[in-house]
Amino acid sequence: MHFKWNYEEPTPELEKSAKELADKLSISPILAKLLIHRGITTESAAKRFFRPQLSDLINPFLMKDMDIAVDRLNDAMGRKERIMVYGDYDVDGCTAVALVYKFLQQFYSNIDYYIPDRYDEGYGVSKKGIDFAHETGVKLIIILDCGIKAIQEIEYAKNLGIDFIICDHHVPDDVMPPAVAILNPKRPDDPFPFKHLCGCGVGFKFMQAFAKNNNIPFSRLIPLLDFCAVSIAADIVPVVDENRILAFHGLKLLNTNPSIGLKAIIDICGLNGRELSMSDIVFKLGPRINASGRMENGKESVDLLVERDFGQALKMAKHINEYNEQRKDIDKQMTEEANLIVSRLETQKHNSSIVLYDEGWKKGVIGIVASRLTEIYFRPTVVLTRDGDLATGSARSVTGFDVYSAIKSCRDLLINFGGHTYACGLTMKWENVKEFRDRFHQYVAEHIAPEQTEAMLNIDAMIDFKDITKQLHSDLKKFSPFGPCNSKPVFCTQNVYDYGTSKVVGREQEHIKLELVDSKSSTVMNGIAFGQSAAARYIKSRRSFDIAYTIEDNIFKKNQVQLQIEAIRPND
Structure with missing residues (x-):
């Protein structure tokens, strides 16, 4: 991908403030500038950022209706009513159901959980799910990560004597x-x-309030924080404030004493013995939890997440890993087909957005394909497939563009839609697809800024290789967990050269393993540039170039760093 590099030269005022903050915290002014860019300008705020405290979690009773929700749950338990915990089939929904079910099950036995079938019932609250609840005597349904638009379904449940x-x-x-x-x-x-x-976060706040109301020690909630970290990472929500606290402590738990189901997934991912990051959740754990809902039924993932026997959990984890392998094959094929369509359309007309539909595409994978196309073409994307007389689809967006509003502008064509700024689901009659496509294109063209359709690489700081010390790397780790609104810092070093030992690697010779020097020191830095072998000839010509990169642990050489190079820019 060809990035447009974006860097703002620090002002003298920023340099002065960073120096003062750096002195107070005993860190590099480079990192102090990163803190100030994140709105952290005082010593006390920096300490809260570096050491998030569970005691700083917001009072859950500040949330609207929380007191009513806790009272209704207490009543249900007091009257020994049957309770169902119901959730979406994605990572956020499955972890939320597992969290609430596992916590309540410690105090109450007349409780079960339910995940709708993506192919049979579709997203959210289903009539089939309500009928099953009614047949099994359920009087209260706690629904997680969906339900906010289920007006008719919840009215139907109410008439059957079921509260939500x-x-x-x-x-x-x-x-x-x-x-x-x-x-x-x-x-x-x-x-x-x-x-x-995220949905799991709301479920956690509900359990926090229930515990507080019933004098249950907060410590009983701590073993569930790994679910929060997994959902925060996988659902791509901002890793700031309350989410940062939950993710920080959840990630710590994931690395020390994860729940049995998550430990089994870590095992089958081959991540044992490694310090897990939010990226490991996004690219390794999350896709496997998602896979059963994409290929078959998400309930299998919840079964795994609440399993108490490790041997059984390992068998279940291997099974959902097989789903994930199947998903990869279908995902690859669909992405290739979608790419061919986009390439063909591009020769006719360049739109600010992409809307694709195919009757044969698998419903459980269209969201991934939409994400991939958004990353490749840097445009808001909707991918649809056919389900009887209906079209069902997923939308994904680029930084700064509200795809939910774009979908909402076409609501008269839709049967159902829901989501947030960067991701949505939608359903319409198949006959409305072409009109939806035209109107969506028009809305995006009128509302998107030109720079939002460019692949932008934001540089956090310009540094030299001599600045990359063990202390800087150690302090940089304190910025984690990373995610939206707290992304991993991207550095730039200008005028670097091949040390003479850089080489192309990979099964298809698609990556470059680099050994580099700059003009300010004799330090040789190791780096890896994934998918950038096209730059190899220039690099080997011994001419200088600029690199943009993140600083990572070198997993092959203990106590050494490696640069993960995001972009290479020849100087000429």
């Missing part, structure tokens, strides 16, 4: 379902100060 507590984080409509309580920080009337919780 909704724990969702998707954008609500003007009219909300007739649930007993709706926990959603994105409600316009919700005073909860942090708006970016």
